[in-house]
Amino acid sequence: MRIVVTPDSFKGSVTADAAARALAGGWLTRRPGDDVRLIPLADGGEGTVDAFAAALPEAERRTVTVPGPDGRPVTAVWLALPDGAAVLELAQSSGLPLMAAPDPLGAHTYGLGAVARAALDAGATRLVIGLGGSASTDGGTGALRALGLRLRDTRGRELPLGGAALADLAHVDTGELLPAPPGGVQLLVDVTAPLAGPAGAAAVYGPQKGAQPADVTLLDAALRRLAGLVGGDPDKPGAGAAGGTAYGLAALWGARIVPGATTIAELVGLPDALADADLVLTGEGRFDETSLTGKVVGSLLAAAEAAGLRVGVAAGQVSGPVPGSVSASVSLVELAGSVEAALHDPARWLTEAGAVLAGRLGNEQMSAVGC
Template sequence: MRIVIAPDAFKGTVGAEAAAAALGEGWSRGRPGDDVVALPLADGGEGTLDAMARAVPGAVRVPVLGAPGPDGRPVDTAWLRLPDGAGVVELAAVSGLPLMAAPDAMRAHTAGLGTVIAAALGAGVSALVVAVGGSASTDGGTGVLAALGARFRDADGKELPYGGGSLAHLAAIDSTRLATPPPGGVQILTDVTNPLLGRTGAAAVFGPQKGACAREIAELDAGLARLATLLGGAPDAPGAGAAGGTAYGLATAWSAAIVPGAPRVAELAGLPAALADADLVITGEGRFDATSTHGKVVGAVLDLARRGAGVPVALVAGSIAAPLPAGITTSADLTRLAGSATAAQNDAAHWLRLAGATLAGRFGADRGAQTRRDPRDRP
């Protein structure tokens, strides 16, 4: 049988590639004769660059040294040159929340992402893909745009400091020196559909995980509203609130297109073709909840499996906190297998291997029972 393993990263514990390898090792222990294909995925957040580097033959990493991180400390990072001349940039690798010494919702910024984009532009990329998940900031993309030449000034004409907390003082925007986007345009990969403003916007929904208290959330939202008043665009567009409004900033100033990240990465990774002759696809993530089927890797895998040949889907998650949707036929919860969330996180690879072996035994038993019921079924 052919088994495709296509998980997202189990954030905070193990990356997508390591998760796929552990699940595959466990499955092969239980069913050593099966053909196991690993296709680790991402949704526009952390790991997107790695997933696309693996998926696209001839892709080359181009280092960028000393870019400003979200708190100003230098970060060594890279962008990806694709064989067709396009470039891929990952926000999480230079402006991501894990790069902060401590969360600072008001001062964290995206200037480093702008630095990496500028490097890709300087290398002559024909088009640009920007994966924006995992940000530390709520600056509306002003850090990116400032690094690309835009100027954000207060009422006295002084340039604002980086960070969403400065937007309350925004009085004027000068885009005359803003870099020109590449001729093939810009795509923004995101895993959320939130607008920029309001109770479902960037500050209200994602501010708390970036360290913002209730007062700071209100200030950040008001600052983003001020930015939208001056910059224009479509702050209510689905996905505009992604990465603290970075998607909004790039979409407005650069006419970038906001697209779902997970389906795009899955397509590049060759998942549709891999599912054509698969008997089962295993996907997973750190926490499965009500949002997992909307813009996330699990949802993208499930949709492709449904649209294809009706390939059954198995889910592995650090914890399962929502009912399983139609199409997911079996699952493994690492917290339950390990006995606690702490135990599961402390040795995620071990429990992923056990989950893979458990699913192999379960799937093999189910297939055996099916064969006994109807010997005409495919073995």
């Protein structure tokens, strides 16, 4: 039997690649003769670079040190693909876990722009940028400033970094902004939020980054001010991704906003793998109703259903009713007995989950195909 193992990362606990290996290992303890293919996935957030690296072993990892979202240096990895493209991940340079303490008004994306600049300096002809897990709400202006953008107030003074500073924005100078690479820029997003308003970057995601109600009001007004001076399409679905970084890069650098989960799946060859598969295993940290709204597992379920494949899901926690497109699900917390135990050794419990799913699905699948 041919099995495709294609999980997302379990955020803050285990990478998608490690999760895939653990699930596959558990499955093979019960069914050692099966043909198991690993395709770890991501939706544009944490694990995007790893997903591409696992699927494209000929790609080369490059490391660069850049200012993190609070200015302290961080080390980020980008991936150089054989066709000249570079894969970047905002979470590695400007992600919320990199902050010593939340700073919703001052955190910035300068590090992302510095990584992009390093990739361009190395000869990248196309950029694929995963946007997810951002610490800031700066409309991508930090990243663009690392690429040469200049932002000034009414007196001509350079603005400080951070989203709150955009409230004083008066002049946008693109004269020194590096051109986008000839192959363009793809932005992988996992949300459909617009830039501003009640469903926008500040209102919906600002509180996750430490923003209080007054901070949300200030940041939303600052993003509106940016859009008023820059133009573009602030209402485009996904423009609010990563604190509005998608909007800024689209409006000022011509980047294209695309759904992260489905785009990554296509780029790493998942459709072809599903066409040859008998069964699919996937997983994520928490499986609930939000999993079905553009996330990795939801996108995978749709693709598997279209291909007529049964799906087993392993998740840290399973919350709410499990959709009919899932043939079997396993909660690591239930296996381990507690959240703490599951987090202490996620690889162990993912391996156990793989074995449980093999027991539940393997024999059923063989019966279904008449073996």
